[in-house]
Amino acid sequence: MNASKHDIFLKKAKEVADAIKEETKNNGQIKIISHLDTDGIAAAGIIVSALYRAKADIHVRIIRQLEENIMAKLSEESNNTSLFIFTDLGSGQLEIISKYLDNEKSNAIILDHHPPMGKVNGVIQLNPHSFGINGSYDISGAGVSYFCAKALDTKNSDLSALAVIGAIGDRQNKGEQGSFTGLNTKIVEDAVNAKILEVKKDIRLFGRATRPIHISLEYSDPYIPDITGNRDACFKLLVELQIPLKKGDEWRTIADLTTDERTKLVSALITRSLQHGVPSVDAQSIIGNVYTLVKEKEGGILRDAREFAYCLNACGRMGRAGVGVAICMGDRGRAYKEAEEVLSNYRTRLSDYLTLISDNTERITDLENVQIFDGKGLVDDRIIGTVVSLARSSNTLSSEKVVLGIAFQEDENFIKISGRATEKLVSRGINVGKALSEAAEHIGGVEAGGHDIAAGARVPIDKEAQFIKFVRKSLDIQFKEHKPKE
Ligand SMILES: [Mn+2]
Structure with missing residues (x-):
């Protein structure tokens, strides 16, 4: 079939x-x-x-x-x-x-x-x-x-x-x-x-080949209780497990771990997740397929497929999509150097924005099923979706609700609204793309699109309140229809 x-x-x-x-x-x-x-x-x-x-x-x-x-x-x-x-x-x-x-x-x-x-x-x-x-x-x-x-x-x-x-x-x-x-x-x-x-089973952490082990742990996705977002705890865990952080002057990466160290680390992470009530399947998902681009430079930004993907995203969000396309076309000279710079600027910008959200909590509207962050005049519209998703991992925004981030579009006559769910919400049946599209049908001049987990809309500035009202209504109905499974 x-x-x-x-x-x-x-x-x-x-x-x-x-x-x-x-x-x-x-x-x-x-x-x-x-x-x-x-x-x-x-x-x-x-x-x-x-x-x-x-x-x-x-x-x-x-x-x-x-x-x-x-x-x-x-x-x-x-x-x-x-x-x-x-x-x-x-x-x-x-x-x-x-x-x-x-x-x-x-x-x-x-x-x-x-x-x-x-x-x-x-x-x-x-x-x-x-x-x-x-x-x-x-x-x-x-x-x-x-x-x-x-x-x-x-x-x-x-x-x-x-x-x-x-x-x-x-x-x-x-x-x-x-x-x-x-x-x-x-x-x-x-x-x-x-x-x-090359496809193999390994620890699925970001920066496997480029970042110090404790940093990979800190930014872990899937979420690990008490580890994700907590650098000190990551440090402590590695010391407890007697896994050396450095080799000479250089930080070691996940890819550098010996088989023994890998086994120790994985079982410690899974145990920790299970202790915190994470379902077994999710806890085990720390191990899985990793995709290596064997022709790319070892330790470089394009060697791991997930990092390659991250790099292209950063190029787009930083207004350097052309660099991303050049990378895809095989330019490993000038475009590669530029991409490295774009990545480093992107990381700085994201962390600046995160500080901005936690410094401006009065811009967060907390509703029953939805949280709204008004980033108008603060956050670039190309990056607002990423920023509100990230703000969840530092608990500034809620992981139990749909978050909506708002930013001005270039001409300030329109706003961009980015809606983000989580995997957990999607598996329950929540669909942000549907909520935004339904609201767009009710209001003229709005363009919306996207998927269940992430979606966006472009809304004339004078329709903002009206549009959000419809989105909320649609999401409230979804949350009622799709109660969490016991
Ligand atoms: Mn696509």
């Missing part, structure tokens, strides 16, 4: 690739428009690499959201464009695209995994949802782009690792022990066969 769904999807990918090939023969300009997050940048990197190899004339634009004014501008400045390719976005904005697309002059192809909204003619769309394939977990925007690139030329199977990174960026590795499901497993297979990716 599954196989046939996949086969039909792959057949469609071939059709779409043929349409792109046809276009490259006409020597027209191809404009690629992609989303600002990890998955979007990876998706753009894949398609740009594939088209660059096919010697096409390409332009790339990375955007936060495909809003009507952006689409209007794009079509205005695209006199020579014969083809638009939208990656990791577009399916939710079919009407906007068709409204501004001049079918006489140019075609449009959408490679997306967000739920399609509406129907239009004249737009070619490759989307897992159209084939009954789950777009939240089984394939990402980068994955959809990858299958299209591979259908264009089998040589492009070396771009598979980027599709794995995109899927990690969208947190799709939610199978047992951090494994992938559905079409994503095929992509992992391709990357392993191409000898660019």
Whole structure:
């Protein structure tokens, strides 16, 4: 059953690739428009690499959201464009695209995994949802782009690792022990066969290959009681377990641990979680699949797939998406250096913002099921979602509620509202994307989109109160309908 769904999807990918090939023969300009997050940048990197190899004339634009004014501008400045390719976005904005697309002059192809909204003619769309394939977990925007690139030329199977990174960026590795499901497993297979990716079981902590062990523990995800967010406790635990923190002058990383040390650390972490009432399955999830990009520099920022994903995200959020795309295209010279700088600036900015939230608690509105942080004039709209999620790990915001972060958009006539749930809330049935979309339907001029765990909306400033009222109402109903399981 599954196989046939996949086969039909792959057949469609071939059709779409043929349409792109046809276009490259006409020597027209191809404009690629992609989303600002990890998955979007990876998706753009894949398609740009594939088209660059096919010697096409390409332009790339990375955007936060495909809003009507952006689409209007794009079509205005695209006199020579014969083809638009939208990656990791577009399916939710079919009407906007068709409204501004001049079918006489140019075609449009959408490679997306967000739920399609509406129907239009004249737009070619490759989307897992159209084939009954789950777009939240089984394939990402980068994955959809990858299958299209591979259908264009089998040589492009070396771009598979980027599709794995995109899927990690969208947190799709939610199978047992951090494994992938559905079409994503095929992509992992391709990357392993191409000898660019290695999958093994290890401690799933961030910064496995780059950060001191106690820092990896401090930033642990999954959450470990009394460890996550508590640097002193992390230090103490390692001393107790007699695990040396340094080798000579250098900090050791998780990847440096001996087998014995690893076993000791894992069992201590699991024991601690269990003692604090964490369900066994969750406690065990500290061990799982880790994905290593074997051709990248050891100890570097791109060696671990999760860190590679983090790096692309940082590039997008810091307004340096171009650096991210260059990294995806294989630039390990200038772009790599720039990415290292972007990462370090990003970390500083995040910690500054966290201080800002705890210094401005009067901007937090605490409701029964929702917490709202008003970051207008304080926090950049590209980063507000990350900041409110992070504020949970330092307990400034609640992990039991949906959090909404608000920031001004560039022109201050609009605000960005980022909604974040948690895995626990999602497993209960809470869906932030649904709440924002429902509210948007009630109020004119709002554009909303996203997933169950994370979603965003662009709201005219004078509609803020009204919009939030609807979001709250929708979430209150969800919380009532999906009571926590005992
Ligand atoms: Mn995506």
